[in-house]
Amino acid sequence: MRIGIVCPYDWDAPGGVQVHVRDQVREFTRLGHEVQVLAPSDGEEGKPAWFTSGGPARSVSYNGSVARLAFGIGPTRRVREWIRAHDFDVLHVHEPLAPSLSLLAVWSATGPIVGTFHSSMERSRVLSAGNAIAQTVLEKLRGRIAVSEAARRTFAEHVGGTFVVIPNGVDIEAFAGTDALPGHPRPNSLLFLGRMLEPRKGLAVLLAALPEIAAAVPDVTILLAGPGDQDAVIADVAPEHRERIEFLGFVDAERKAATLRSATLYVAPNTGGESFGIILTEAMAAGAPIVASDLPAFESVLDGDAGAMFRNEDPHDLARVVIQLLRDPGEREALVRRGHERVQAFDWQRVAQDILDVYDSVITGETGVREDLRGQLVGRFARFLEV
Template sequence: MRIGIVCPYSWDVPGGVQFHIRDLAEHLIALGHEVSVLAPADDETPLPPYVVSAGRAVPVPYNGSVARLNFGFLSAARVRRWLHDGTFDVIHIHEPASPSLGLLTCWAAQGPIVATFHTSNPRSRAMIAAYPILQPALEKISARIAVSEYARRTLVEHLGGDAVVIPNGVDVDFFARAEPKPEWQGETLGFVGRIDEPRKGLPVLMKALPKILAERPRTRLLVAGRGDEKEAVASLPKEMRERVEFLGMVSDEDKARFLASVDVYVAPNTGGESFGIILVEAMSAGAPVLASDLDAFTQVLDQGGAGELFTNEDADALATAAIRLLGDPERRAELRERGSKHVRRFDWSTVGADILSVYETVTQGAAAVAADERTGLRARFGLARD
């Protein structure tokens, strides 16, 4: 099958949607399908052979964050050229309602279109206001996927229609095989995310840290991600700042080793999450997870069965839970075992098969419609069958 996938966000800026698209493309290629991904990218960005650049992206505030999107006349021309050259059997657009390549592709594409909706934003006035503009493009979509029940709810409430829920995928074995790194072990809390993006929750974790260190002074917080490190620890007493170690951006391999090394992985995110791919990666690597009780996180963690939850934005609750987990190796071992079993439902062997089933359904439907149209034309003009 020839599959075209559209990435809305800049390929050179790490993010959950980009990682999902990358892993999906590589999974499909490994199965023998021909895949091309169209994505925004700076000129100097090294790209995998299956990625086609749609040009540089610009930062746009979106869903409580800043997304790097690509939209305009030049982008539209590149979309049309990519569609022409690809002659795809199916086109898979991610976030078609954002002002990005996905919306441009919806306008320009012909044939079966599958769309995945990642955003969870129950109060999106902008999406409601833009609906009359979006409607003609969205009506061309053959099948809709939502990465969680909360992303599906956003779609239903603001854009109408419905979607099948297929979660983000993870190569579970890649993380499960990771070897711990000795220097990252020993009473360590872990955090992965953009340091200077408030909704990722690092300020909440920093606020909890003094209480944690008062009870367990040997604890270290390891932070992986880009951002202003000095600003991140500015709220901490100076004597505690040395207990925070910033690792900067890490490779996929080091992220897996990082998650396999920490005693507790903390996800203090405050909102705007429709899934929680980092939770799945952490469970895959064997890290006990402590997360804010966002709806999406609660679902990923099996209502708290595969990880512990604390009240969102409550630093004291976070600190209390972290202290308890750091002092209870048996509970951590229990969470590792439960998480390792639960996470298998997110493996690409399952998720990829579900997405392929959607592709096959829409392509078969398109073929049936085309056959019916040919039959109708023959009957209308009295033509014999081939």
């Protein structure tokens, strides 16, 4: 099958959607399919042959946050060239309502088009459904995928329609069987992973729970892995607890598995804005016992018992759960075991097969993906400028 994938976010920046697309390319290629990717980027130098840049990403202030998006006449032209050059059987766009390349691609193409909806919570990054352009985009999608039950519910409410739920995949083999970082794991250590100063990642909740945990478990330490100003983090910690904090710095993809294995417990105190929780599947694959806030997205990934949960934004409840688990190695092992069973549902091999089934269910046989010029002034105009 010839598959065209469009990623709306800057390929040169880290992000969940970008990682997902990379994994998708790897799995589909392994299964013998031809895959091409189009994403905003500063250039194609040093990039694989399957990558095409849709033009540089521009910073746009949008509903109060800054997004990096590609749009304008240049990207429109490149999207159209890309669609004409590759005779795709199916076009798969990620986050079709993000005002970037995905939207341009749906706008410019006709035929079997599938859209995956990721982050329903980040309204600031997608067009509202009432928008006439959003309407056109939604009407052209032959199949819609939501990455979680939570995302499906929110999107069904937000834009309406039917979604099939296919979770994000995790490369289980890559996460299993790695060693911990040198000098780890130490007893009674807690791991936090993610941008430290972003409030919705919930580091503040964990730090608020620290005094209570330390009172019960005197040698407890916290490992902080992720970008953010260390001084700003330390300033919020009471002086007597500061020596319990260890900074691991920014963790790249290669060190992620090792980092997840380097603590007694992995704590995900996120307070909201998560539509999936890929990090939890990675932690399960790496064999780390998980303590997570009871966000709907996390609950559905952990399926009730593959991790311990505490009341969201409640440091006392977090402390209670953590203390209990630090004192009970048997229960920690049970969590790891159940996590290992649970994570099989997110195995990339299975996820890839499900996505391919969606492709097959929208392909009708006679025509593949074509450039759409009907009734679109913008399209005709773009075409006119090329000649």
